[in-house]
Amino acid sequence: MKFAKALASATILAACTFGSASAADLVVGFSQIGSESGWRAAETTLTKQQAQERGIDLKFADAQQKQENQIKALRSFIAQGVNAILLAPVVATGWDEVLQEAKDAEIPVILLDRTVDASDDLYMTAVTSDLVHEGNVAGKWLADTVAGKPCNIVELQGTTGSSPAIDRKKGFEQALSGHDNLKIVRSQTGDFTRTKGKEVMESFLKAEDGGKNICALYAHNDDMAVGAIQAIKEAGLKPGTDILVVSIDAVPDIFQAMAAGEANATVELTPNMAGPAFDALAAFQKDGTMPPKWIQTESKLYTQADDPMKIYEAKKGLGY
Amino acid sequence: MTAILKGYALRLLPQIIALAAILLMVSFVFPGFFRLEIQNGRLYGSLIDILNRGAPVVLLAIGMTVVIATKGIDLSVGAVMAICGAVAASSITSGHSLAMTLVITLGTGILCGLWNGVLVALLDIQPIIATLVLMVAGRGIAQLVTEGAILTFNDPGLIFLGSGSFAWLPLPVIIWLVFGILVALIVRKTALGMLIEAIGINRQASTLSGVLTPVLLIAAYMLSGLCAAIAGTIAAADIKGADANNAGLWLELDAILAVVIGGTSLLGGRFSIAASVLGAIIIQSINTGILLSGFPPEFNLIIKAAIIVFILVLQSPPVRNAFTFVALLRTSRKPTERQAR
Numbered sequence: 328m329k330f331a332k333a334l335a336s337a338t339i340l341a342a343c344t345f346g347s348a349s350a351a352d353l354v355v356g357f358s359q360i361g362s363e364s365g366w367r368a369a370e371t372t373l374t375k376q377q378a379q380e381r382g383i384d385l386k387f388a389d390a391q392q393k394q395e396n397q398i399k400a401l402r403s404f405i406a407q408g409v410n411a412i413l414l415a416p417v418v419a420t421g422w423d424e425v426l427q428e429a430k431d432a433e434i435p436v437i438l439l440d441r442t443v444d445a446s447d448d449l450y451m452t453a454v455t456s457d458l459v460h461e462g463n464v465a466g467k468w469l470a471d472t473v474a475g476k477p478c479n480i481v482e483l484q485g486t487t488g489s490s491p492a493i494d495r496k497k498g499f500e501q502a503l504s505g506h507d508n509l510k511i512v513r514s515q516t517g518d519f520t521r522t523k524g525k526e527v528m529e530s531f532l533k534a535e536d537g538g539k540n541i542c543a544l545y546a547h548n549d550d551m552a553v554g555a556i557q558a559i560k561e562a563g564l565k566p567g568t569d570i571l572v573v574s575i576d577a578v579p580d581i582f583q584a585m586a587a588g589e590a591n592a593t594v595e596l597t598p599n600m601a602g603p604a605f606d607a608l609a610a611f612q613k614d615g616t617m618p619p620k621w622i623q624t625e626s627k628l629y630t631q632a633d634d635p636m637k638i639y640e641a642k643k644g645l646g647y
Numbered sequence: 648m649t650a651i652l653k654g655y656a657l658r659l660l661p662q663i664i665a666l667a668a669i670l671l672m673v674s675f676v677f678p679g680f681f682r683l684e685i686q687n688g689r690l691y692g693s694l695i696d697i698l699n700r701g702a703p704v705v706l707l708a709i710g711m712t713v714v715i716a717t718k719g720i721d722l723s724v725g726a727v728m729a730i731c732g733a734v735a736a737s738s739i740t741s742g743h744s745l746a747m748t749l750v751i752t753l754g755t756g757i758l759c760g761l762w763n764g765v766l767v768a769l770l771d772i773q774p775i776i777a778t779l780v781l782m783v784a785g786r787g788i789a790q791l792v793t794e795g796a797i798l799t800f801n802d803p804g805l806i807f808l809g810s811g812s813f814a815w816l817p818l819p820v821i822i823w824l825v826f827g828i829l830v831a832l833i834v835r836k837t838a839l840g841m842l843i844e845a846i847g848i849n850r851q852a853s854t855l856s857g858v859l860t861p862v863l864l865i866a867a868y869m870l871s872g873l874c875a876a877i878a879g880t881i882a883a884a885d886i887k888g889a890d891a892n893n894a895g896l897w898l899e900l901d902a903i904l905a906v907v908i909g910g911t912s913l914l915g916g917r918f919s920i921a922a923s924v925l926g927a928i929i930i931q932s933i934n935t936g937i938l939l940s941g942f943p944p945e946f947n948l949i950i951k952a953a954i955i956v957f958i959l960v961l962q963s964p965p966v967r968n969a970f971t972f973v974a975l976l977r978t979s980r981k982p983t984e985r986q987a988r
Binding site for chain 2: 365513520521531533553554557
């Protein structure tokens with residue numbers, strides 16, 4: 328941890344020292360939360376890629392999960408006079424002061440992936456995914472796939488009380504309402520992890536007549552689905568055929584499972600939040616068009632028909 | 648021999664009663680709980696799940712018992728699990744043989760234990776602080792090894808350690824059974840156990856009476872590291888991947904709880920490995936029971952906490968004294984009743 332911290336501060340230092348010498352016409356600072364998950368790492372990779380493609384000089388600062396580091400990074404970006412700031416806020420509160428400083432310096436701030444509890448005139452726009460919509464897409468796919476046949480669903484929830492768990496459950500249930508043939512028979516938390524996903528699925532299988540009673544599994548993230556797929560296999564059933572598997576996130580490993588016919592569908596939480604952010608920024612730079620306060624990223628559905636192996640190869644290198 | 652067995656049974660009685668009560672309770676909310684069948688050449692059922700899923704905490708509890716008996720504590724075991732899982736995955740994916748991978752992995756765990764042991768025994772840092780270092784830093788090290796991603800592998804040998812079976816039992820169960828018996832025999836059939844207890848009761852006095860305190864202390868932490876390494880390997884093999892963020896997360900607390908439920912005092916001294924193993928199985932029975940019961944997940948921790956508080960209250964000295972007092976009253980009253988007749 329300490330090494331990484333030293334490395335991060337060295338990066339900031341390097342950015343401070345050599346930043347002004349760059350010839351690129353647009354300089355953007357990016358304060359990232361850290362690298363707590365594969366998705367986060369992929370977001371960092373894609374943000375850097377997107378910046379490079381557009382010829383944007385990106386100043387990257389890794390906050391190691393600490394808000395104070397993010398505030399420091401933002402102040403250093405302001406001092407350097409960057410053209411814009413991308414911020415993936417680690418927490419929702421406590422941003423008013425530093426955002427005001429950015430506003431006073433006339434530097435637009437774009438929030439990535441998460442929002443803040445601050446007056447919305449303090450930032451230009453927020454690029455996030457709609458968690459409820461993600462659950463909805465997954466639910467719709469299942470309703471369309473089983474097409475009127477009775478279907479008992481087991482649900483692997485995310486960490487109890489976390490907003491993805493609450494919203495992805497809500498969206499899925501919304502999609503199910505009106506389909507009396509679809510019933511959630513068991514719902515438990517798998518803490519977003521493979522180990523717990525496997526353990527909880529084992530108990531679901533035991534509790535529902537060795538799994539004969541289960542027609543589909545809905546997992547709030549792919550990792551739990553990957554764990555659950557192993558549990559289904561070990562119970563002597565065929566995941567993807569005996570039990571349909573639908574989950575959210577679209578991490579590379581689920582595409583491997585889909586290629587093997589063991590998972591059926593996943594809804595993408597795109598790590599490319601920077602693309603729409605840079606587009607909005609370009610429009611603003613060109614003729615001052617203000618983007619809407621919320622830019623919703625696409626929640627794309629992938630199924631076995633989408634050449635999962637090819638997507639796996641494409642996603643593998645992103646740092647997931 | 649029967650006297651020894653009777654002694655064992657008496658020592659383990661509270662834990663056995665607690666376990667039986669919990670299993671009975673679960674069977675009320677989930678009727679098929681005790682059903683066991685043979686499927687794909689292995690026993691299949693919820694009881695087997697408890698033994699299998701409990702493997703990491705059982706293994707950690709074995710090491711933790713010995714450390715706690717020396718009046719120490721090892722907070723780093725969860726992080727060491729993550730490190731060792733990461734090392735195992737990266738070693739097997741970079742083409743090392745299974746044997747080599749196991750040597751490297753277990754060696755890493757022992758090395759982590761050595762680090763803790765040196766801090767505690769030679770530098771005299773309080774165990775809770777000394778092991779906190781690795782608890783905090785360990786996950787970072789594990790992430791450096793896996794480069795932040797879940798490192799997956801397909802080696803059938805390593806996967807077999809997590810989900811294979813032998814003699815109708817899942818391999819993790821065999822591993823902790825054999826390892827637990829081995830450690831229990833080593834500490835109890837030699838003077839080792841007594842020396843460890845001596846250190847726990849009074850480190851200075853035992854040093855003065857000729858016990859090689861630093862060596863034994865370091866060995867205790869190395870054993871704990873080894874246990875964490877085995878647990879980490881099993882956890883990684885189980886999901887065919889090393890998850891540096893989540894492997895063994897908070898399991899150090901479950902392991903300490905298992906030791907406490909097993910009746911070993913955190914103040915050091917007397918210990919029982921069998922009781923700690925039972926403690927770990929009790930915790931896992933609660934976990935599995937909650938999963939089978941079908942309660943909403945918001946209740947998971949509340950139910951777990953209520954049961955554990957109940958067990959600990961039963962074990963507390965005032966309640967135990969009250970029980971002994973009642974028992975004494977009964978035995979002392981009997982003769983007087985006879986005299987009256």
